[in-house]
Amino acid sequence: xxxxxxxxxxxxxxxxxxxxxxxxxxxxxxxxxxxxxxxxxxxxxxxxxxxxxxxxxxxxxxxxxxxxxxxxxxxxxxxxxxxxxxxxxxxxxxxxxxxxxxxxxxxxxxxxxxxxxxxxxxxxxxxxxxxxxxxxxxxxxxxxxxxxxxxxxxxxxxxxxxx
Numbered sequence: 392x393x394x395x396x397x398x399x400x401x402x403x404x405x406x407x408x409x410x411x412x413x414x415x416x417x418x419x420x421x422x423x424x425x426x427x428x429x430x431x432x433x434x435x436x437x438x439x440x441x442x443x444x445x446x447x448x449x450x451x452x453x454x455x456x457x458x459x460x461x462x463x464x465x466x467x468x469x470x471x472x473x474x475x476x477x478x479x480x481x482x483x484x485x486x487x488x489x490x491x492x493x494x495x496x497x498x499x500x501x502x503x504x505x506x507x508x509x510x511x512x513x514x515x516x517x518x519x520x521x522x523x524x525x526x527x528x529x530x531x532x533x534x535x536x537x538x539x540x541x542x543x544x545x546x547x548x549x550x551x552x553x554x
Contacts, residue, residue, distance in 0.1 A: 393536060395540055396428050396536065396539060396540055396543070397431070399540060399543035399544060399547065400428045400429055400431060400432050400543060401432050402543075402547060403429065403543050403546050403547055403550070404429065404432040404434070404435055404438065406547065406550045406551075407438035407488075407550070408434065408437050408438050410550065412438060412486075412487040412488060412550070413438050413439070413440050413484075413486040413487050413488070414429070414438055414439055414440070414486055414487065414488040414489070414490065414546070415439070415440050415441050415442060415443075415480045415481060415483070415484035415486040415488075415489050415490070416429070416442040416443070416480065416489070416490045416491075416492075417442070417443045417445050417451075417455050417476040417477065417479065417480035417489065417490065417491045417492070418442065418443070418444050418445070418490075418491075418492045419444070419445055419446055419451070419467065419476070419492060419493040419494070420468075420492060420493060420494040420495060420496040420510060420534075420535065420538065421492050421496075421535050421538050421539055421542075422444055422446070422535070423442060423444045424535050424536070424538075424539050425442075425490065425492060425538075425539045425542050425543075426439070426442035428539050428543070440484045440485070440486050441480075441484045442480075443455060443480055443483075445476065448462050448467055451467065451472065451475075451476060454479075454483070455475065455476050455479035455480055455483065455491075456475070456479045456482075456483075457472055457475040457476055457479060458475060461475055466505070467493055468493050468494055468495055468505050468509060468510075468511065469493070469511060470511050470513075470522045470524060472491075472493050472511070473491045473492065473493050473511035473512060473513035473522050474491065474513045474515070474520050474522050475491070476489075476491025476492075476493060476513065477489040477490055477491030477513035477514060477515035477520055477522075478491075478513075478515045478520055479491075481515045481516075481517075487516065487517065488514060488515065488516055488546065488549065488550075489514070489515040490512070490513065490514050490515075490542055490545075490546065491511075491512070491513040491515070492510065492511070492512050492513075492538055492542055493510070493511050494508075494509055494510030494511060494525070494534075494538060495507050495508065495509050495510070496508075496510075496531045496534045496535050496538075497530070497531045497534055498530070498531055506526070507534075508525075508526050508527040508528050508529070508534050509524070509525070509526055510524075510525045510526075510527060510534065510537075510538045510541075511523070511524055511525070512525065512538065512541055512542045512545055514542070514545045514546055514549045516549060516553055518553070521545060521548075521549060523541065523545060525537070525538065525541055
């Protein structure tokens with residue numbers, strides 16, 4: 392794990408633990424890397440309740456309850472889908488926070504409208520959901536790591552604004 396990811400995950404974990412809050416993740420293009428990074432921190436079982444790697448649209452709709460209309464109208468890689476993933480995993484796992492990540496890690500799969508490196512990250516609390524659109528320009532692994540770093544920073548920011 393890179394130093395930045397390690398630092399962010401430790402800081403996030405400390406804040407969640409100190410506040411007595413829980414988190415769950417719904418990951419597509421990161422394939423569970425956010426959850427793995429969070430669980431690298433000793434004691435993370437006190438705040439991480441679970442995770443869904445929702446690589447397929449079927450899992451997004453059937454398990455996370457992303458609306459079929461959302462997937463058909465906006466696509467799997469969209470602000471709307473990331474929002475519904477975060478809110479869906481929060482409800483499913485009954486946590487204080489839910490995180491949804493969906494995007495195109497590369498090196499293939501992009502288009503002019505949705506290029507490789509486009510990643511949407513959503514963090515949902517019981518009072519609001521924040522979504523961020525990101526463009527990363529690295530290799531597949533670099534894009535996944537950048538998405539995780541941004542997700543951890545977003546979680547930190549949501550925690551800071553709500554505590």
